[in-house]
Amino acid sequence: MVPPHLHAAPTVSPRGGEPGTARPIFRHVMACIDHSVDARRVLQQAATIAELSGAELTALRVLPTVRDERYADPVExxxxxxxxxxxxxxxxxxxxxxxxMKTAIMTGCQAARCILDAARESGADLVVLGAGARENPRGWGLGGTARHVAEDFDRSVLIVPEGPWETRPADALPRRILVPLDGSARAEAALRIAAAIAPKRAAELVLVHAVPQIELHTEGPEAPEDEALRDRLTRRAEHIAKTRLDRLRRLLPADTIRSRVRMLSGEEPRRALARTLLEEEGELVVLAARGTGSDPDLPIGSTADYLLSHAVSPVLLVRSAEPMSHRTAGSAPRRRPTVRGGS
Known part of the structure; x- marks a missing residue:
């Protein structure tokens, strides 16, 4: 019997969850806006997701904390x-x-802390912000604010990096959403989100899996039978993964979603995935925050972290509401920032 769990995929509710309608993808999207060149891209991505999900949209601006305490003056x-x-x-x-769209202006705390507090207090289930590569000394990857929010926010985060996709007209971009899968329940939850988004964006859904390299630890030089064993185990892993991906693809509604599968092997999985995401030039990558890893104290899995740091397309990091680990459960309450509504 075919497992039914993908048939329960969330679909878009036109008004964000009226009685008798399907559960929306997201209910409240918060876009974090500054004065950088990334601001418009961030708000555009947030508005698109909010519209297709029927979600509330809030634009948040965190004012920098200044030494002269200018904002302590009510008039200023x-x-x-x-x-x-x-x-x-x-x-x-x-x-x-x-x-x-609502607006909110905040000050009185470090940017990431303000964003996290505002998102939690408003009930946002998706935070959208720029990658902030300029904050990173290397000039690429995630800046400190984006990393802090991605690691500490207990719901989904959409990271909008700079990349080739931003310099081309919207109608020239491939209508393609990529979903890296590793066989975990969390990855399949990310696929459900992607499957709900794809038809609304008329996008092709590409299911991607990288087969882990088989390592045999032996003493001395490898024997011929060792290589044969490695090849046999690799072929078996590829067969199992292909069977699973084909099953998931069959569960997608073929009348509304175009989809295909890409199997990757012969290369370190994280590098293979990053290379493929670049080749496919997808308009969106939908990725589980954690996959098969079992460490509950790890906020973002090593593969997700690597792909976030190397992405050139917007990445939707899916994190469902899960019980907090002891990493955060015992955290002391933090000082509340100054929150002032914008509208």
Whole structure:
């Protein structure tokens, strides 16, 4: 009997969850906006996801903490708040973001902490922000704010990096969503999210799996039978993975979703996945925050971390509501920041 779990995939509710409608993908999307060149891309991605999910959309601006405590003056704060709110509204108009979009202005804490507090207090289940590569001394990968939020937020995060996709017209981009799968239940949960998004974006769904390399630890030089054993184990792993991916693909509604499978082998899995994501030029990568790894204290698995740091397309890091590990369960309450509404 075919397992039914993918048939319960969340579909888009036009109004975000009216009685009798399917559960929406997300209910509240929060876009973190600054004055960098990434701001418009971040809000555009957030608005797109919010629209197709029927979700509430909030644009959050965190003001930098300054030594002169300028924002402690009520008049200065009000002037700054109005300026920043006007900026958010101007960006929203330029992108045709929903008129129902809310704005929020915060200060008084480090950027990542403000974002996390605002998201949790507002009930956001998706935070969208730029990769912040400029914060990284290497000039690529995740900046400190993006990494902090991706690791500590207990729901999903969409990271928007710079990359080739941003310099081309929207109609020239491949309508393609990539989903790395490793056989874990978390990865299949990410596939359910991708399957709900794909038809609304008229995108092809590409299921990708990298077969782990088989390592045989022997004393001395390898014998001919060792190589034969490695080949046999590799072929068996490839067969099992292909069978599983084909089964998952058959569970996708063929009338609304175009899909295909890519099997990768002969290379270190993380590198193979990163190379494939670059080759496919997908408009979106949907990825489980953790896969088959069993360490509950690891907020992001090693594969997800590697792909986030090397991605050139927006990456939706899917993290369902799971019990907190002892890494965070015993955390002391933090000082509350200054929160002022924008609209």
């Amino acid at each position: 704060w009000e002037l700054s708040r109005r300026e920043e709110n006007a900026y958010l509204r101007r960006v929203a108009r330029d992108l045709d973001a929903p008129e129902t």
